[in-house]
Amino acid sequence: MTTATDTAPRYRTIWISDVHLGTPGCQAEYLVDFLKHNHCDTLYLVGDIIDGWKLSGGWYWPQEHTNVVRKVLTKAKRDTKVYYVTGNHDEFLRRFVGFGLAMGNIQVVNEHVHITADGRRLLVTHGDAFDVITRYHKWLALVGDAAYNGMMKANHYFNRARRWLNMPYWSLSAYAKQKVKNAVNIISEFEEAVARECRRRGLDGVVCGHIHHAEIRDIDGVTYLNCGDWVESCTALAEDRNGNIEILRWIDIARLDQRDKVTALSARTGS
Incomplete structure (x- = not known):
């Protein structure tokens, strides 16, 4: 009988960001499922994997969050190269980077700088350095983070009701970002700033996170790739053996029963 392990895709590279372990909004069970069913040679954790901001104000760490850490450690033990790229919520790790911290x-x-199978050079960075609010007005970022966490709590109960009614997941905060003009402008300015830095360094593109909005697009000749997050959208980026990169949206596949999940994975791998 064909199992999920037999059909699990093996990508050249996978990027995930903004997991926010240590917060109630983290969709840890979906991430564990994703890591179980998708393999890669290189795994990038593109910042805000552990939410130090939240943990500094009170400890929250259920078993599901430990399971994510265990799954990553298991992959590393089985010859997956893992890069943990620091973000603003896990900035406590930045003090150790100069010592060449490796486990x-x-x-x-x-x-x-990641080199794709087709030779493109991509800057992999969390992206908070290009966010004016986070960089120069941290107090405002902390207020915004608290408001965001409140919205995610409301979103959690709202989607529990939708699941009970057999309705698909719907993100309140993503809807707000799309509808609020200032939020849309901030995202656009962030993307342009990251692209300018790549152009300045002579790089072909960038892989980042930070704004919780998965996207692949061209910005004046620079390839902009955003991983999304594992709080709302449950998305990742994946590179195949030819250097093609796509967004993987896991939240729908994760809710399939085992037989349908095997079928979906088989369709993705062409088996």
Whole structure:
């Protein structure tokens, strides 16, 4: 009988960001499921994996969050190269980067240049350095983070009701970002700033996170790739053996029963 392990895709590279372990909004069970059913040679954790901001105000760490850490450690033990790229919520790790912090097959960095199978050079960075509010007005970022966490709590109960009614997941905060003009402008300015930095360094593109909005697009010749997050959208980026990169949206596949999940994975791998 064909199992999920037999059909699990093996990508050249996978990027995930904004997991926010240590917060109630983290969709840890979906991430564990994703890591179980998708393999790669190189795994990038593109910042805000552990939410130090939230944990500094009170401890929250259920078993599901430990399971994510265990799954990453298992992958590293089985020869997956793991880069932990620091973000603003896990900035406590940045003080150790200068010491070349590495744990077996896991290396902690502030950024990294990834070379794709087709030879493109991509800057991998969380992206908070290009966010004016986070960089220069941290107090405002903390207020916004508290408001965001409140919205995510409301979103949690709202979607529990939708699931009970057999309705698909719907993100309140994503809807707000799309409808509020200022939020849309901030996202646009962030993307343009990241693209300018790549152009300045002579790089072909960037892989980032931070704004919780998965996207792949061209910005004046620079390839902009955003991983999204594992609080709302449950998305990742994946590179195949030819250098093609796509967004993987896991939340719908995760809710399939085992037989349908095997079928979906088989369709993705062409088996």
